[in-house]
Amino acid sequence: MPRKLLLCLAAAAALSACKGEQTAPAPAPAAAPAPAAGHAFSPDINVGDFAELVKTLASDDFEGRAPGSVGEDRTVEYIRDQMQRIGLQPGNGDSWFQDVAMTETTADESTVLTLEQDGKTRTLTFGTDMVIGTRTGQPEVKVSSSDLVFVGYGVDAPEQKWNDYAGQDWKGKTVVMFVNDPGFHVDDSTLFDGKRMTYYGRWTYKFEEAARKGAAAALIVHDTAGASYGWDVVKNSWAGPQYDLPAKDDPEARLPAQGWLSADAARQLFAEAGLDLDKAYKDASKRGFKPVPLKAKVSFDLKSTIAEKKSRNVVGVLPGSKRADEAVLYMAHWDHLGKHEGEQGDNIYNGAIDNATGVAGILEIADAMVHQQPAPERSVVFLAVTLEESGLLGSKYFVNHPTFPLDKIAGVINIDAMSVAGRAKDMTVTGFGSSELEDILKPLA
Template sequence: MLICGAAAAALLTACTPTGDDGAANDGQAAQTEAAVEIPDAPAVEVANLKSITETLSSDEYEGRAPMTPAEDMTIDYIAEHMEAAGLQPGNNGEWFQEVPLVEITTDPKTADLRFMQDGKPLFTAEYGADEVVWTKRVREEVSLDDAELVFVGYGINAPEKGWNDYDGVDMEGKVAVILVNDPDYEMEGLDGPFGGRAMTYYGRWTYKYEEAARQGAAGAIIIHDTFPAAYGWQTVESSWTGAQVDMASQDDGASRVAVEGWVQKPVAERLMKASGKDLAALMASAKKKGFEAVPLGITASTKLNNTIRRQMSHNVVGVLPGTQRPEEYVLYSAHWDHVGRCKADETGDDICNGALDNASGIAGLIELGRMQAEAGAAERSMVFLAVTGEESGLLGSAYYGANPIYPLAQTVGGVNMDGLNTMEPTNDVVVVGAGKSELDDLFQPLVAAQDRRIEPETSPEKGSYYRSDHFSLAKYGVPMLYAGSGVDVVGKGAEYGRQQEADYIENRYHQPADEYDPSWTWQGAVKDLALYYQFGRVLADSERWPNWREGDEFRAIRDKSRAGAE
């Protein structure tokens, strides 16, 4: 859900730290800087970036929520501009790929969490202010009825690490109370059982709900804490209230826990105190291997009355067919959706416009299509994919991964964009997942040619690698570049950039204030889009097949898929 770092009222990507370069594991994929011929990039038309971003983030588009009238406006607009840019319809002559979704809207009037102890009322947590709960089960009524709370630490079951927070506890019919992030997120370095400061997938809220369901829990509640969550409560409230969208499934969500949600940290502290425990002490013990889950002797009840709606959403797909190897593909992606209408700010504005997140990324996607078409078709085909449902859990990209229009074994790699730097350029560039794949070998000389440098992320605990659409493709073995401006703003320095990044996260991210600003200069985006253009061109005009590094979690998947394609 979290966009990877923002700076200068723009997204200045600050992500996974640069890792060990390692030796290349495929002679064809290993590239030195000298071996990469840097193509010239056509000029970036800033007027196009401005116009597209301003239009898609206007109030008329009501925050671009999937399955709303704004979706039709949005995808038609994108298709029209892809065609004007010189692209062709990318789905067998059609611009759209259908993505089946289901929307569940919970009535907030009945969604308070009521806690009991020894058969007596303890207190009630108010929906929105104290907690946010929802369900992914497609039912008009879902409830918890005096379900026992069990504190399960970080809610991790990782056999390969010898770590199981659920060991010895039967969660059937109970509610897991879970800490956000990984046990070692407070470490300064990256040497820890879960990557140290850098979040692993075990730290993501998506994993924690999934694992609670595998353990047979009736509910899963995450304790919100701003630093390890990487966003404040206002983001939780605006993102998880109102209509919640999920991929339609054959079991209608029956495999999920009945109730998922978040509670404010003070609510958790109050619960622990009532059970004779101290939250800080429990958090400390949960960081150690061998932690044992703690029944709290408190029960929770809630009733979710839901309105169900099923509808097709859509990915938008454009293609620039290749001249020599059209059956091999380079992919550019960005998500077109945002959260739609959300909690109103103090002015009464309840439209989360999503200008940076991610109208700007769609503007970049369309502009890259224009630039590549202007330069002429490359040897390989180029696919331009605008996906739906990213804000609801990477739904559109996940659907494409499971139902690819172009074979993923034949997809060389590509670039994902989740926000552009609309302000000043930076001296540094950061790469999400740096050190994970051999894409780094191709990207490094392009960055150096701009007299810029690649730096480690400033906030690896945010787990940005698992929070945008490139992750959906990585799970199928496709290496994707996810990179952009750092925080060292030209002429202003890194401290200025960090301040702007923090300001965006606190005051605009997933809030009505993420609006188009005509004062944006877009010079940072110009530099970054030139890199993305060159990177795509290097991939598309070569016979390279970059792979994941030996030992990376996605390497075996890629090796298997490529073996089947050859």
């Protein structure tokens, strides 16, 4: 039995059986249909079942599991079929699915950024030097001669007494910033959480904050350590269709355009402004940092193809035996990067680890919990969400339209990109100290 799955199962069992006021028992789940053809699943967590689920979800038949594609249809139907086989009940009324409205935006990859700096003009190309897109739903976004300004980590955190935007009007300007938090690159635990990323370190926050400030565009400087993934992930993730929730489902301010700069492109940009990129990391990590003009202007004409579509979360539930009105939620995202039609050779991004392993994990845990005795006292909700690769949108939609009351959910365990390297002796907890679930996990670990 994979150790991480065993720990997650134990945690869910502990959470679902915690003492408290009881309600009337819920009916037992319906009998499971016959096992899928070609593989006889066991109610126990085991490597064979786990491997079968991952192999199927990551197969070429599922075409990389892109939202809104044929691959989505095959994926969500397969997950539903597995939940039925296991013996769960539909988790959204009488439906296994929760429709998630989405806007599909595909940027023209011939787009270039034109930089005017130190009397010279040069262009940055899509995929090599930068990636860029829009969340506005507009087929064309133009920015002309926008001043580029370095804003450190792009953070406004009053509780940390930190504001990288202080003292300027940002309307019409393009902000350039680092990924992760102040404190990360200088390994200073007194700044934010040091090496532990907070929400202020996420690229989604940085774009949201720049939009709130009124910027015309925002560009994040990529570095592998700070982002925790390489430039190839950025390039592949931002190429092809991108998805957003419609504004009615996500009223946050949106930038006209947003994207990333490669480390090499950023280093040249800073050098042309008389700045050293390595020193800039140190300067941006000091309290009292002030925005720095990059002595450059940027222009671009971003054309995009827009389509209104929908995707689906998949929800199953194991009703609790005594406290069915309370729940523990297990979740994993099912989406990946899909099939890139323009690429030569193998153009399917199968996503075996990210995140077929997570979906397989929650299904294996569901199977074990359906058969465990005594049965969980709390309900256990199993949620496979869409649009994670586009900024956690399926999760955001579920929070805004919960199928189970949020104030009745005792805990949430998300499984993403499980290790397949074999047994491990040690455990690293990102964000340690942020969750009361750790008090339950410590003795189990």
